[in-house]
Amino acid sequence: MITRVAVVPYPPLLVPALTVRADAETERLRGACLRAVSSLADSSAEWVAVGVDPSGPIRFSSNTAGTFAAYGRDVRVSLGDATPGDGVEPDPDLPLPALIAGLLREQAGARAVDVRLLAPGTPAEQCRDLGAELAGADTALLVLAEGSNCSDERSPHRPDHRAAPLDDLLATALAGVDAQALMELDPALCAEVGVPREALQVLPGVVADGTWRGELLYSGTPFGVTYEVATWTRAD
Structure with missing residues (x-):
C-alpha cells in the first residue's frame, strides 16, 4: 500500500539547465x-x-x-530507467507535469514513475476515487500541483484578492493532512485562480484509512505563482 506521498509544483524553473542563474529562493x-x-x-x-x-x-x-525543448533547451528526461539513448525517442509534446515527474524521478534515483494526468474539471468524487484505487498499490505517490497564479503584482495574471486566502488554506491543509479541506475546494474558484485542485483531490482517497503525518517543506510565491511542497507519511 502507499505509505508515502509527496506534493510538489511543476514549473520549468525546477530544471537547472533552463535558468542562467538561480536566485536563493529558486534554490x-x-x-x-x-x-x-x-x-x-x-x-x-x-x-x-x-x-x-x-x-x-x-x-x-x-x-x-x-524533452524540455519547448521551454528553451533540449533537456531530456525519462519516466523509467530506459533513456532516449536506449532507443526510446523523446516525446516533444509530453505535458509539463509528466516532464517534471521524470526529472524528479531521475534526481531522486527512483526506478520508474507511471504518470496519470486528469482533465481540468474532473469532479472531486472521481479524483478521490482514483486515490482510493491507487491506495493499495505497492508504490509511492507523487502529486504535481501548484497554488494560485494571481496573488500579487508579479503574477502572470491580474491579481485576485481571493488567491492569497486560498493559498493559505492549501498550505494549512497540506501541513495538517486535512483531506476534508481538500475535498471541499471550490472548483470554480480554483479554476479562476489557476489551482489544479483535481490532483490535490486524489489525496483524500489515498489517506482515507490509517493515521498520517504531514510536513510542509516549502510555501512561497517567488515569481507571482504560489508553490507548496509537502510530504505525507503513514504513521501506523
Missing part, C-alpha cells in the same frame, strides 16, 4: 522538492504521479521519455 524551492522526492525514493523505487493537463485523462507509462 530553496528546488531543495525542498528534492527532499520531498528523496523521501519517496526511500519508501519505494516505483512511483505513481498524478497531475492535471488539458490532454487528460491520459496515462504515460515508465517507458516514456520527453
Whole structure:
C-alpha cells in the first residue's frame, strides 16, 4: 500500500539547465522538492504521479521519455530507467507535469514513475476515487500541483484578492493532512485562480484509512505563482 506521498509544483524553473542563474529562493524551492522526492525514493523505487493537463485523462507509462525543448533547451528526461539513448525517442509534446515527474524521478534515483494526468474539471468524487484505487498499490505517490497564479503584482495574471486566502488554506491543509479541506475546494474558484485542485483531490482517497503525518517543506510565491511542497507519511 502507499505509505508515502509527496506534493510538489511543476514549473520549468525546477530544471537547472533552463535558468542562467538561480536566485536563493529558486534554490530553496528546488531543495525542498528534492527532499520531498528523496523521501519517496526511500519508501519505494516505483512511483505513481498524478497531475492535471488539458490532454487528460491520459496515462504515460515508465517507458516514456520527453524533452524540455519547448521551454528553451533540449533537456531530456525519462519516466523509467530506459533513456532516449536506449532507443526510446523523446516525446516533444509530453505535458509539463509528466516532464517534471521524470526529472524528479531521475534526481531522486527512483526506478520508474507511471504518470496519470486528469482533465481540468474532473469532479472531486472521481479524483478521490482514483486515490482510493491507487491506495493499495505497492508504490509511492507523487502529486504535481501548484497554488494560485494571481496573488500579487508579479503574477502572470491580474491579481485576485481571493488567491492569497486560498493559498493559505492549501498550505494549512497540506501541513495538517486535512483531506476534508481538500475535498471541499471550490472548483470554480480554483479554476479562476489557476489551482489544479483535481490532483490535490486524489489525496483524500489515498489517506482515507490509517493515521498520517504531514510536513510542509516549502510555501512561497517567488515569481507571482504560489508553490507548496509537502510530504505525507503513514504513521501506523
